[in-house]
Amino acid sequence: MSSDSTQEFRKRRSTKRCPFTAAGWKAIDYKDVDTLKRFITDRGKIMPRRITGVSARFQRLLTIAVKQARSIALLPFAGEVNS
Numbered sequence: 001m002s003s004d005s006t007q008e009f010r011k012r013r014s015t016k017r018c019p020f021t022a023a024g025w026k027a028i029d030y031k032d033v034d035t036l037k038r039f040i041t042d043r044g045k046i047m048p049r050r051i052t053g054v055s056a057r058f059q060r061l062l063t064i065a066v067k068q069a070r071s072i073a074l075l076p077f078a079g080e081v082n083s
Helices: 003-009 019-023 033-037 056-071
Strands: none
Touching: 019 056, 033 056
16 A cells, blocks of 8 residues: 555544634633533543533643542532432
8 A cells, every 4th residue: 555545544633623612712701600510520520621511721720620620529529329
């Protein structure tokens, strides 16, 4: 196979835009639980940047906001456990 044919098989990844930058946000509020829940898995973990497309700056702010919301019991530390 030549390099031209292998390039045809490769899928071009679309770049993800940061949802906070696209919406024009300046900061993330820890009291906005609905927004924070979008970036947390069902087990209660914070989703990584490579999956969500959040910029590095807003990922740091998001992490701080989630931890603040957890500490005052707006968000759970762990997801629901089904036994």
